[in-house]
Amino acid sequence: FFFGLIQHLSKINHTERRISEYSTQTSDTVYYCCRFCFLPKKNLRMQHYASFTALLFFAGASLFRMGTFKTKQSHMMVVEEQKKVPIVPIGSLGPAGSGRENLKYYDMIYYSAKEFAPDAKSVLEVGCTADPFIKHLDWIPEKQCVAPYSAYGEDTNADNVERIVEDFAVWEKPEGVRYDLLICSQVVEHIKDAENFVQKFFDVADTIIFSVPHRWRPTADHKHHYIDMKTIEKWASPHMPISSSIVKDGKLERIIAVFESESATETKLRRRR
Known part of the structure; x- marks a missing residue:
């Protein structure tokens, strides 16, 4: 038409x-x-x-x-x-170029941090390597790591992570400073006085995530062997874990435990009210 x-x-x-x-x-x-x-x-x-x-x-x-x-x-x-949106390399969060780069327990630590510290503004990593894990926590602006060695390379503030070369056992945090999150991966088993070492976590941060070997046989560089959840609860007493998981990489297992300090618990209760 x-x-x-x-x-x-x-x-x-x-x-x-x-x-x-x-x-x-x-x-x-x-x-x-x-x-x-x-x-x-x-x-x-x-x-x-x-x-x-x-x-x-x-x-x-x-x-x-x-x-x-x-x-x-x-x-x-x-x-x-x-x-x-930053791309997180899940599956390769370990120290780059090392034998631990592709271990799965790093993924679990990352997911735990996402779940239990989604609003964190500051994080401290205890016993970090030259390639710190916390560089992947892109939602946290303030990142620091403390370790008793200077294997960080020339740029001590690479990846927006501030390095503190000191032994955490004797390190004193700055007055008035408290971290929202503390991460300690595969360190406590090397410390002779593990109980005091773990107790210091709660004096420093609100949310604590740390991993240790699960029921490993004695090795020359470990001070503690056959570690299980009862061992962790003894170190952290009277605090009890709010989450725990066992991650298997090959034949080896690791425990990842999440704790909250009393101040963090009180803050959450106030928010609910």
């Missing part, structure tokens, strides 16, 4: 020559639609059907192009937002 109306108003003499000229400026689809619609035909109803079909085709094609454009715009916006 649309093309028929144009034909009537413009009184165009539809010939093969005009159709051919028109086809050179449009697509083959337009050409065949116009050829079918405009050439004289005995069946006028079929001509109107063809005109209506062509109109629907062009309208659908236009809507499709508009929808595709909007879809591409939305996809580009999603991609840009994803670029802003």
Whole structure:
């Protein structure tokens, strides 16, 4: 009907020559639609059907192009937002280049920190290596690690982590400073006075996450052997873990225990009230 109306108003003499000229400026689809619609035909109803079909085709094609454009715009916006989100290398959170780089217990420590300290603003890692684990905790702005050796390299503040070269057992935190989160991974088993070492965690931070070997046989560099949850509870008494898990890497298992200090518990109770 649309093309028929144009034909009537413009009184165009539809010939093969005009159709051919028109086809050179449009697509083959337009050409065949116009050829079918405009050439004289005995069946006028079929001509109107063809005109209506062509109109629907062009309208659908236009809507499709508009929808595709909007879809591409939305996809580009999603991609840009994803670029802003830091990518955490789950599965390789251990010290880069070491035999522990791909151990799974680091993943569990990361997930525990996400769950139990999602609003943390400061974190202290006890016994960190040259490649500290806490650099992966991207939501925590203030990061410090303390260890009694200077194997950090030239840049002592790489990865936005401040290094403190001192033994945690004798280290004194700055007055008025308290950390939201403390992480200690595979260190306590090396400390002879493990109980006092662990008790100091609660004086320093609100949430504590530490890991130790689970029921390992005696080794030369470990001061404690066959460690289990009862051993950990004895070290941390009177504090009790709010979460614990055992992660297996190969044939070796490690316990990851999460504690909260009294101040953290009181803060949560006040928020609930």
